[in-house]
Amino acid sequence: MAEYREIQGAAIQSLANNTGTLKGQIWYDTTNYKFKVESVSTAGAWTSAPTIGAARSGGMMFAAGTQNATVISNGATPTSPPPDYTQRTDEYNGTSWSQGNNSTQPAANSLCSAGTLTAGLMAGGFRGPAGMTNYAEAYDGTCFTAGTAMSNTREGAYGGGTNTAMFVCSGGPISGGQKDTTEEWNGSSWSAKGTIPLTAQGGGASGTTAAGLAFGGMRGYPSIVSLNQTLEYSSPTWTASNNMNTPLAYRAPSMAGTQSATIAAGGNNRPPGSKVTSVEEYDGTCWSATTAIPTATENAGGTGTASAGLMSGGNAPSQTNTSFEWNGAGSLETRTITTS
Amino acid sequence: MANNQYCTATNWGKGFITADDSRNVGFKSHPGNVWQVPANNQEANRWIAGVAGVRKTLAEAQAIVDTEIAAQQATWDAIPADDVRKDDTSAMYTPRPEAITLEE
Numbered sequence: 001m002a003e004y005r006e007i008q009g010a011a012i013q014s015l016a017n018n019t020g021t022l023k024g025q026i027w028y029d030t031t032n033y034k035f036k037v038e039s040v041s042t043a044g045a046w047t048s049a050p051t052i053g054a055a056r057s058g059g060m061m062f063a064a065g066t067q068n069a070t071v072i073s074n075g076a077t078p079t080s081p082p083p084d085y086t087q088r089t090d091e092y093n094g095t096s097w098s099q100g101n102n103s104t105q106p107a108a109n110s111l112c113s114a115g116t117l118t119a120g121l122m123a124g125g126f127r128g129p130a131g132m133t134n135y136a137e138a139y140d141g142t143c144f145t146a147g148t149a150m151s152n153t154r155e156g157a158y159g160g161g162t163n164t165a166m167f168v169c170s171g172g173p174i175s176g177g178q179k180d181t182t183e184e185w186n187g188s189s190w191s192a193k194g195t196i197p198l199t200a201q202g203g204g205a206s207g208t209t210a211a212g213l214a215f216g217g218m219r220g221y222p223s224i225v226s227l228n229q230t231l232e233y234s235s236p237t238w239t240a241s242n243n244m245n246t247p248l249a250y251r252a253p254s255m256a257g258t259q260s261a262t263i264a265a266g267g268n269n270r271p272p273g274s275k276v277t278s279v280e281e282y283d284g285t286c287w288s289a290t291t292a293i294p295t296a297t298e299n300a301g302g303t304g305t306a307s308a309g310l311m312s313g314g315n316a317p318s319q320t321n322t323s324f325e326w327n328g329a330g331s332l333e334t335r336t337i338t339t340s
Numbered sequence: 341m342a343n344n345q346y347c348t349a350t351n352w353g354k355g356f357i358t359a360d361d362s363r364n365v366g367f368k369s370h371p372g373n374v375w376q377v378p379a380n381n382q383e384a385n386r387w388i389a390g391v392a393g394v395r396k397t398l399a400e401a402q403a404i405v406d407t408e409i410a411a412q413q414a415t416w417d418a419i420p421a422d423d424v425r426k427d428d429t430s431a432m433y434t435p436r437p438e439a440i441t442l443e444e
Contacts, residue, residue, distance in 0.1 A: 045362035050353035126432070156431055174431040202431055222429035273435040294357065294367040317371070317437045318412055322351060333359050
């Protein structure tokens with residue numbers, strides 16, 4: 001029988017724990033006394049991640065970044081008496097959550113956001129009795145800085161892009177006055193762009209100003225219904241694409257996803273407002289169902305990409321500090337070699 | 341024959357549900373740290389043992405979920421009637437937590 005060394009030209013290494021980095025790499029795990037292989041997943045998977053320091057929900061709460069470098073700030077908390085919104089900020093480094101500096105603007109819920117952990121921007125939101133806001137605030141990885149306010153107040157708006165090229169569209173209030181306008185931030189000012197045929201709020205968004213995506217949400221007053229519409233953005237124009245399979249609001253998007261690869265997790269279907277576990281993936285043309293999240297959740301923060309995402313917090317059914325990582329099909333994963 | 345089995349286990353974060361677990365087991369979580377996994381499934385049995393899950397009968401699991409839901413309903417009931425979360429014409433509307441019937 002040929003030895004591994006003869007086939008591969010090298011002996012199997014002895015390494016500590018799950019240290020594989022290359023597709024097809026085989027090694028002996030000296031920590032767990034098992035042979036391991038760095039394989040490629042054939043289906044997406046949700047894996048448990050550390051809990052956030054504070055439970056909160058908030059739809060599109062500020063949740064900018066990637067799977068291993070993200071920040072979540074503001075949102076609704078479970079403290080009593082409700083409603084209670086928080087300025088609290090938490091950062092995730094792929095291993096653990098740590099508390100950061102509070103935002104400086106009044107606490108809000110249903111903000112939209114763009115950018116990364118070290119170059120983020122959040123805008124709009126709902127502040128309870130104080131109503132909607134047009135505030136914008138930048139985050140540099142350490143501190144928040146008040147930015148130039150948007151031209152419009154919006155709650156639950158759809159937002160995406162970067163901290164120097166962000167699009168914001170639609171948004172509430174749902175009791176009349178939902179918007180169909182788009183405005184863009186170019187790093188120094190906001191300017192009006194094209195209208196979007198999605199007069200709604202509480203949906204998801206991803207991508208950039210050059211290739212953005214907005215989907216789902218809800219509209220209608222007094223009878224509110226969830227939506228399954230999908231719109232693609234190429235500044236300044238929105239174009240309709242194929243609908244999601246299920247009309248849902250408050251889905252967690254993979255915000256760093258692209259116009260051709262985005263995940264939307266959980267959400268609620270109105271009426272009656274039940275929370276769901278379903279997840280859909282957009283490939284640039286169609287939505288298809290993929291691996292469900294373990295817990296029915298709405299209003300979670302979504303970050304990362306369609307291949308490496310993160311869903312944090314949300315209502316499940318009340319505010320939670322749970323987070324789950326998403327690893328899409330085709331991602332590297334360490335597997336244990338067994339005799340079975 | 342039961343299709344599901346139940347346990348209680350506290351999600352400690354990374355490693356509680358691995359990618360392999362996610363693909364091989366199929367989870368549903370319920371209030372009260374109640375986890376539902378397939379019955380008569382070696383991967384599910386290994387997962388319960390690996391997370392030090394405490395096995396519960398259907399009735400026991402249902403009682404835990406009922407207690408947790410009742411607490412959440414009481415919290416919801418304590419919200420003032422004029423709060424936006426009780427206004428089903430509001431985007432912030434959150435329905436009263438519904439009873440969950442676990443499946444055999």
